[in-house]
Amino acid sequence: MHPQRFVITAPFESRLEEDLMPEVRAGELLCRPLRLGLCGTDRLIYAGAMPAAPFPRVPGHEVVAEVIEDRSERALRPGTRIVADPYKNCGVCHACLNGRPNCCRSNQTLGVQRDGIIRDFFTLDASRAHVLPDDVDVRRFVLAEPLTLALHVLQRAGDVKGRWCLVAGVGNVGSLVQRVLQRAGARVIAWSLSDSTLAKARALGAEHCVKATDLDADAQVMEITGGEGVSVAVECAGKSAAVEACLRLAAFAGKVILHGHSKETSAIKGSDIVFKELDILGSRNSHGCFPLAIDWLSRDVESWNALISHKFSWNQIQDAFELTKGLAGSYSKIVVDFPD
Numbered sequence: 374m375h376p377q378r379f380v381i382t383a384p385f386e387s388r389l390e391e392d393l394m395p396e397v398r399a400g401e402l403l404c405r406p407l408r409l410g411l412c413g414t415d416r417l418i419y420a421g422a423m424p425a426a427p428f429p430r431v432p433g434h435e436v437v438a439e440v441i442e443d444r445s446e447r448a449l450r451p452g453t454r455i456v457a458d459p460y461k462n463c464g465v466c467h468a469c470l471n472g473r474p475n476c477c478r479s480n481q482t483l484g485v486q487r488d489g490i491i492r493d494f495f496t497l498d499a500s501r502a503h504v505l506p507d508d509v510d511v512r513r514f515v516l517a518e519p520l521t522l523a524l525h526v527l528q529r530a531g532d533v534k535g536r537w538c539l540v541a542g543v544g545n546v547g548s549l550v551q552r553v554l555q556r557a558g559a560r561v562i563a564w565s566l567s568d569s570t571l572a573k574a575r576a577l578g579a580e581h582c583v584k585a586t587d588l589d590a591d592a593q594v595m596e597i598t599g600g601e602g603v604s605v606a607v608e609c610a611g612k613s614a615a616v617e618a619c620l621r622l623a624a625f626a627g628k629v630i631l632h633g634h635s636k637e638t639s640a641i642k643g644s645d646i647v648f649k650e651l652d653i654l655g656s657r658n659s660h661g662c663f664p665l666a667i668d669w670l671s672r673d674v675e676s677w678n679a680l681i682s683h684k685f686s687w688n689q690i691q692d693a694f695e696l697t698k699g700l701a702g703s704y705s706k707i708v709v710d711f712p713d
């Protein structure tokens with residue numbers, strides 16, 4: 374049978390089509406996926422709402438895979454299981470030359486700016502492969518890439534031990550940020566519009582949960598923090614209201630980290646930033662976080678697996694994408710398993 378690939382051809386339209394066996398160049402691996410994860414990026418691409426990913430596009434950037442052939446000097450043996458770092462930076466722009474390739478201005482993420490891994494076989498620059506422990510259950514490491522994003526937020530936040538941190542938006546992205554901050558010793562206040570999301574955040578260990586629509590929501594945060602506000606406020610909702618809440622609720626000399634991709638314009642008064650001398654930081658992709666993510670995922674297997682809400686098989690790939698049309702909150706992590 375010929376290899377196949379999954380292609381999105383127009384908003385909410387896709388097909389499985391015959392694929393060519395990829396040519397493996399020097400320095401590359403030939404891989405086959407074992408499990409892939411879908412996230413908000415895939416949802417936006419499917420909806421045609423991601424200008425960086427024009428159609429037709431083979432999506433897919435979160436993957437556990439098996440090496441079939443290694444044409445690099447790493448000499449990984451066939452059968453080695455890996456997770457892929459899906460980014461590719463240019464090496465010559467300002468960000469790259471300043472040690473921050475994760476925000477390269479010409480970054481090419483698999484499945485976004487270039488075709489991704491939802492196909493029977495794909496190639497990967499060998500330097501972008503992270504070898505997994507010899508474990509019978511490597512499929513849970515599909516969470517590695519999204520976890521690196523949360524670990525990068527922590528890198529941007531710095532030392533949070535014992536400090537109040539607000540996570541505005543505790544859905545799929547925010548709940549990973551919440552976990553990472555808590556593991557680093559932060560005291561987390563979850564902030565959301567949704568009661569059910571806040572209930573999940575509480576179950577995950579948030580010390581306080583504040584409903585963003587409460588008239589006294591700001592006052593609740595100020596009271597929790599002894600009138601100071603939070604040391605670090607992380608925006609994970611991708612909404613201007615959440616950006617503005619983070620700016621209001623950050624303490625003097627606090628940090629605001631923007632992780633959600635809000636496309637809306639926020640009302641920001643420059644003098645408020647000056648008066649509180651806020652550090653406002655973006656957090657995009659990740660840099661150097663895969664080894665730590667793999668280490669964390671090696672432990673607490675059950676709690677990580679609990680993040681996966683839906684499993685599909687490769688021949689149900691179109692159903693998996695259809696599910697992303699559902700309401701946020703009706704699913705968390707969707708994974709797709711390829712045959713062993």
Ligand SMILES: [Zn+2]
Nearest residue numbers: 412413414435
């Ligand atoms: Zn993703």
Ligand SMILES: [Zn+2]
Nearest residue numbers: 463466469477
């Ligand atoms: Zn660059």
